[in-house]
Amino acid sequence: MGATRDNGAMSLSSRRASDPDATSASRDSGALVIEHVTKDYRTGSRVTHVLDDVSLRAETGQFVTIIGPSGCGKSTLLRIAAGLLRPDRGAVTLFGERPDHAATAHIGYVPQTPSLLPWRTVLANVELALQLNTRAGRPPSPDSGSAREMLERFGLAHVLDRRPHELSGGMRQRVAIARSFIVDPTVLLMDEPFSSLDELTRDAQGRELLRLWQWNQKTVLFVTHSVSEAVAFSDVIVVMSSSPGRIATTIPVALERPRDEGRERSGARRDLEDQVRDELRRHAPAAQ
Amino acid sequence: MISPSPTDGSEPRPARETVRRHLRWWFPPLVSVGVLGLAWQLYALHNPYVIPTIPQIADQFRHAPGLYWHDMLVTLQEALIGAAGGMVLGFLLAVTMSRLPLVERAVMPLAVALNVTPVIAIAPGLVVAFGFGYLPKYIIAGVVVVFPFLINSLVGLRSADHGLLDVFRTWHASSWQVLWHLELPSSVPYLLAAARICVPLSVVGAVVGEFSAAGQTTGLGSLIEVAANQADLAIVYAAVAVLALLGVSLTLVVVALQHALRNWSPATQTRP
Incomplete structure (x- = not known):
């Protein structure tokens, strides 16, 4: 009884471990590849199928x-x-790497709400992305330039020292997008x-x-x-x-x-x- | 900037507006305090052995202002040291709990039990354990604030914007970076709201501590205890008045701090 259960767990975990490798072997140079992704949400005994076998590149x-x-x-x-x-099943790769790998994946993520730190100025908000990302072991890329330059490119040079609540919704969202560009994703x-x-x-x-x-x-x-x-x-x-x-x-x-x-x-x-x-x-x- | 009144009108109008606004602000509390004072005075004149008259209380401050000042400082010191210790402990517990759910499950029942146990029941035991010095007063003043500060800190740490948490995760920020740059600043308004409850509450704790340490002679609580035993009602109520003033002053300090930091994290995330 115990032996069979062990076997089951083994085969499950080994399949999970080998999955990304198996898929990456069959991959060419797609920047973002989503393969057969399936996701369920469980609330109590109810299971909602959110994603069913989604693939795109x-x-x-x-x-x-x-x-x-x-x-x-x-x-x-x-x-x-x-x-x-x-x-739950399937795999995502960015240039052949898993997205949650700290060393390789450069992701610029822009959530639905602008999500800026209200106690920091616009400039300090964008600089934080550089600061935290550099600490994670990634040198700032020459492409991204300084936070100041990036904000100028986004037409936000005149609000560098403002705080987010002083900006319009559109400007806040533009700061959030500038913040995602600065890490050179x-x-x-x-x-x-x-x-x-x-x-x-x-x-x-x-x-x-x-x-x-x-x-x-x-x-x-x-x-x-x-x-x-x-x-x-x-x-x-x-x-x-x-x-x-x-x-x-x-x-x-x-x-x-x-x-x-x-x-x-x-x-x-x-x-x-x-x-x-x-x-x-x-x-x-x-x-x- | 804040006042909505137009500035194009003639000079005396804004001045009259200001007077009227002040009147509207101060009139109701002045009336309620006046009515209460009058009722107190009338009752005290006919029942001199139940409560002292207002002039008798005022005489206390005229004859021995140093006594009340000194005892107030003692109680204030006990309350503030206790509050500081209790709030720091509550906050550190909240940070640990927010990182480690296992600790929350282990410690939270103890914290709840400590919170629902009347502090006045614990106080005599603490005095026995820690003597008649200041230590048991610090502990009691601290114990009463740990729980409210812990709960508010926990809610505050968890109030961090979900979109921002996601952004931090895509940066691979460490747990400490998330705490320092996101969760801790997000909790500031919650910590101030908790301080508004906890700081005056610690005065209650300090006075309970003084009540429980029979024989000790400093602090407003001890003063009340001794005076009540000698049926010196004027001293009792003079000390009560000082305690009320102390609580109000401490609350105003925290409110001023809240006002100074009102733009710390104005709600920008929910509205476009």
């Missing part, structure tokens, strides 16, 4: 957007990609960073993000529930369906950059937005 320098209804597990997927959550992970902003601010912030992304082509995984954001930003749009979260379809976006805003929207862009909306509607839960 982002090549170096690609802007990949995940779009889907609320509760489809897109934020969970992003947190798994950041190494903040462990998948290989992958940027953004969880609906503009969802709390009004539409005008959101458009301006989006244009700003695209400009900076074009300046130093980061690999980006961007979670949103806005169709126009997805079409304006992405190289690839991943449409998710909910309960359990699955990838419904993947739509490559071949529109030229820079993509124009507002009125001058091309017909191709409108068609693409309609296509994404159709896909979302087709995979929406029956109740809605």
Whole structure:
């Protein structure tokens, strides 16, 4: 009895240990590779299937957007990609390394709320990223430059000594994005960073993000529930369906950059937005 | 900047506004204190063996101000040393508990038990164990503040923004860096709110300690004990008045500190 139980535990743990190695052997140079990720949440005796066999990849320098209804597990997927959550099954690799490996993974993570330290100035908030990251054994990269330069590049030179509560919501979010750029991440992970902003601010912030992304082509995984954001930003749009979260379809976006805003929207862009909306509607839960 | 009143009007208007605002602020408490004083005085005149009249209490301060000043300093010192020790201990326990859930499960029941046991019941035992000096008073003043400070510290340490915790984790910040740069500063408003409760509470602890140490002769609690045994009501109530003033003053100090740090972590995270 005891022996068989031991065997079971052994085979389970050895499978878990060998999983990442097995997958990394079969890998080419994808910047971010998510393979067969499954995640359940357990509350008491109830099990909610959040993610079911989700696989996607982002090549170096690609802007990949995940779009889907609320509760489809897109934020969970992003947190798994950041190494903040462990998948029940499957694996995530950044350039062939596990995301929670301190020595290798450079992640720029932008949470849904700006999440700045209210007792620090804007400059001190961004400098903290450099300070803590350097201590973790990573030399500051020459690309990232000083926190001051980075904030100037983000158009925040005039608020360096302000505290977060003195800034508008859009500015706060821009500081948070500057903070994620300063560690010179290989992958940027953004969880609906503009969802709390009004539409005008959101458009301006989006244009700003695209400009900076074009300046130093980061690999980006961007979670949103806005169709126009997805079409304006992405190289690839991943449409998710909910309960359990699955990838419904993947739509490559071949529109030229820079993509124009507002009125001058091309017909191709409108068609693409309609296509994404159709896909979302087709995979929406029956109740809605 | 803060006052919403427009500044375009004529000169005397803001002045009159200020007077009216002060009146609105001070009038209700002045009336309630006046009514209470009058009722006290009327009752004391007809029942001289139950409570002293207000002039009798005032005479105490006129004749022996040094006595009350000295005893107040003794009680204040006991309360402050006890409060400092108790708050530091409560905070360190909270930090340990927030790191190690095992310690929380082991220590929390003891802390709860200590908290629900009336301190006045523990005091005589402590006096026996630690003598008639200041030590048992420090301990009693400390014991009453440990639990409220522990609970508030724990809530404060856990109030750190979840998005920020995630960001720190993607930086691979160490547990100490998270504590120092995120959890500790996040808890500051909670620590101040706890101090507002704990500092006056430690005065209660100090007085309980003085009551329990029969034969000791300094501190406002001892003064009350001795005077009550001699039925010297004017001294008893004069000491009570000093204790009330002491508690109010200590509270005001903490409130001033809270006011000075009101912009420490204004809520920016929840609203866009």
